[in-house]
Amino acid sequence: MKKLIAGSWTAGSFNVDKFAKSLLLFRNAPRSGAASPAQMVLNRPVRDALPAHRRSFAPEWQQKTDVLEKRARRAKEVQIEHYNKTAHSLPPLSIGDHVVIQHPISKCWSTPAVVVEIGPHRDYLLKTPAGRLFRRNRRMLRKRVPVMPGTKSTSTPTPPAPIPVKPETTSTTKSMPPAPEASPKQANARQRGKPKPPTFAVLRRSTRTTKPPDRYTN
Template sequence: MKKLIRGSWSAGSFDINQFSKGLLLYRNAPLSGGASPAQLVFNRPVRDCLPAHRRAFAPQWQKSAVQLEKQALRARTLRAAHFNLHAHPLPPFSIGDPVVIQNHITKRWSTPGIIVETGPFRDYLIKTPAGRLFRRNRRLLRRHYPATRPAPSVHGPPDSPAPPPLSTSPTPEPPTPDSPAAPAAAAPRRSTRIRNKLNK
């Protein structure tokens, strides 16, 4: 209907004739069940601006109400089967369960909270750490598993390298007066080549 109103504006003014033609076409357009709004009200289509044979509106060419109801029921069954193809029931929450709320704009699970009340229509009242209360449907909630730090181990972290083993070699004993002294290091040998003096 909004599209009909939007399309009826021309040159900055509302064209009532164009809107009436669009409304007639809308009333004759069949719905998902096979019957148009005009057929549901008058049990026959109405004349519009589209050309049609004069016998197209005869009663013998119109489908019976029982057949139209069967078509509508079959269409609803097919739609339900299509939408339930990948659907599955979500497990309910209890009071005190930690959850995270999905932002309906960014689609991110960003607001943690705790269930404080359960409603009759799969709705829950969630309290955030800041003290705010939100009422959300079950499909916008997900169980939250807060990250916990592991307890420190007595033997240290498992990935830390083991300390190097202590050296078991005996330590050298200091020399005693009775022990022979170690030979002194020899003095460096000097060259015996005679150097030529440069002429000044």
């Protein structure tokens, strides 16, 4: 409705005719249950500024009210079912609990506070260490356990029990018989199977006598 009023201003003045036409269109626009406000009140659509055929207002083209109500009820049930899939109830907080406030824009849990008052509609009045007061809903609060700096745990850890070591048992090793000597044929066969080392050619120097050039003799 606010958009209709804002769109009816022309050259700094409110245009009544423009607002009346937009109001007729608003009354004929269907809602979530596929029924317009005019159909809910008059059980039929009304004529507006948009051109329409005369037979479009006939009763056979209009859906029954009970069908629209069933459709709207079913749509609401589906909406509730989808919402309850991930929804869960949060435990209530008490006065003096330390919590962390979620930032509404960045969604970060960054502001510590203490609950000082409990409201009637799952809202809590919180006080930060700087002295500021905030009123937030339960879903924007997360309970935390305060840890004071410099505190150490007084309980001393108990040393672990020693693990008993079993004495090593000396195993009796049986004397192995000496390996038999290889025959000459087997030794030759083993030497044949071994790869031969690579042989390199010996470099030789040329025996030709060199003569100095005669271009510098004259």
